[in-house]
Amino acid sequence: MIRRRSTPWIHKWSRPAIATIAGFGILNTGYLTFEKLTGSTPVCTTAENVKGCVDVLSSPWATFLGQPLPLFGLLAYIGMFIFALAPLALNTGENHKSQKQLENLTWWLLFVGAIAMSVFSGYLMYVLAFQLKAICPYCIASALFALTMLVLTITGKDWEDIGQLLFTALIVAMVTLIGTLGVYSQVSPSGNITESTDGKPTAITFTPKEQPNPQFGWEITTKSGEAEIALAQHLVKSGAKEYVAYWCPHCHEQKLLFGKEAYTIISESSTVECAGDSPKGKPELCKAAKIEGFPSWVINGKTYSGVQTLEELGKITGYTGPKNFKYFR
Structure with missing residues (x-):
């Protein structure tokens, strides 16, 4: 058998x-x-x-x-x-x-x-x-x-x-x-943003090439235009709050979209640092706001997670000023 x-x-x-x-x-x-x-x-x-x-x-x-x-x-x-x-x-x-x-x-x-x-x-x-x-x-x-x-x-x-x-x-x-x-042959870990010379908006990309500073994260290398500054002032007046962590590259991308001058306006009164090891850290406020990721915007009681385009922020808050923003993502 x-x-x-x-x-x-x-x-x-x-x-x-x-x-x-x-x-x-x-x-x-x-x-x-x-x-x-x-x-x-x-x-x-x-x-x-x-x-x-x-x-x-x-x-x-x-x-x-x-x-x-x-x-x-x-x-x-x-x-x-x-x-x-x-x-x-x-x-x-x-x-x-x-x-x-x-x-x-x-x-x-x-x-x-x-x-x-x-x-x-x-x-x-x-x-x-x-x-x-x-x-x-x-x-x-x-x-x-x-x-x-x-x-x-x-x-x-x-x-x-x-x-x-x-x-x-x-x-x-x-x-x-x-x-x-x-x-991937063209990929470079550089985080520099090349400004547009033809007046068209510039794409924002960011890859960390050094450790972030707990005080402010990474240096903002983009420059604001009149539209970015006007939107920043409008966001402050509307009571919008942004929750960030200094070590978060997405948060830095949001900063780059605004540019240094405009984001300075926002950071002075509308930004909450959530990292506990930052000198500016207020993790208790982030916990109270039930923030789960960075960046997060709280506008009129509603939370918007992730990087927001300036057009979207303007739309959410009823912004009617100039909209010739210099950067996009």
Whole structure:
């Protein structure tokens, strides 16, 4: 009597395991995508948590092809989730040949996806350690998810042609790395803003290249125009309050939108520093106002989280002055 060889447990449970990890990745990147698109601050950037997290998520590396990097991670995890569960969900037991073809196809898609995600995550870990020199729990978690899915993909199937597997891995890794280096080749950690010479508004981007001063954060390098100054004066008169933390790059982006002269007007009476280690810190006021992220504006009793454009602040407060603002984000 011929005994049928039992299926190793890892082969039986690898797809559900990959789908589970991809599910965690979807939650992770989905949350970051939402925060990035809404201009909010992730929970790791509150005063009680690691400051470096916000530096990472506000850096030029947090944008890929003009879109938030977590958005691409979200799409990748959704793809891995579908590839892992598709053969299980579509298994009717009627057409064994078609089922086998679907399993083989999705295994290769899982392998290619896991290789690409692992290589890309490896590059981001290099940036994290040697360029930004910061800690980002979300980024590290995503890298671990990608690596774990790669291990499960390799060990979860009885691959027949190891040579083809290695060749595919090499090609995918090279294409991913070259593409990544190409996309990020123009990224520079400089935080300087180049003023427009043609009268058009200038885009604001900021990447910290030095530690912030607890007294004021980073130096405001943009200059205000008449519109920024008029809006700042209007915000003060309307009773608007801005809650900030000196170490928050998003808060500094808000300052850069106003310019030095206009923001000085706001900071004198309408800004509340929430960092407890700042000489100006009043964390009790921030707690009383139920501030969860920085910057946050409280206008007419309503809280607006994240960096607000000057146009939006003007609209919220009924500003009717000049609107030829010099900067945008």
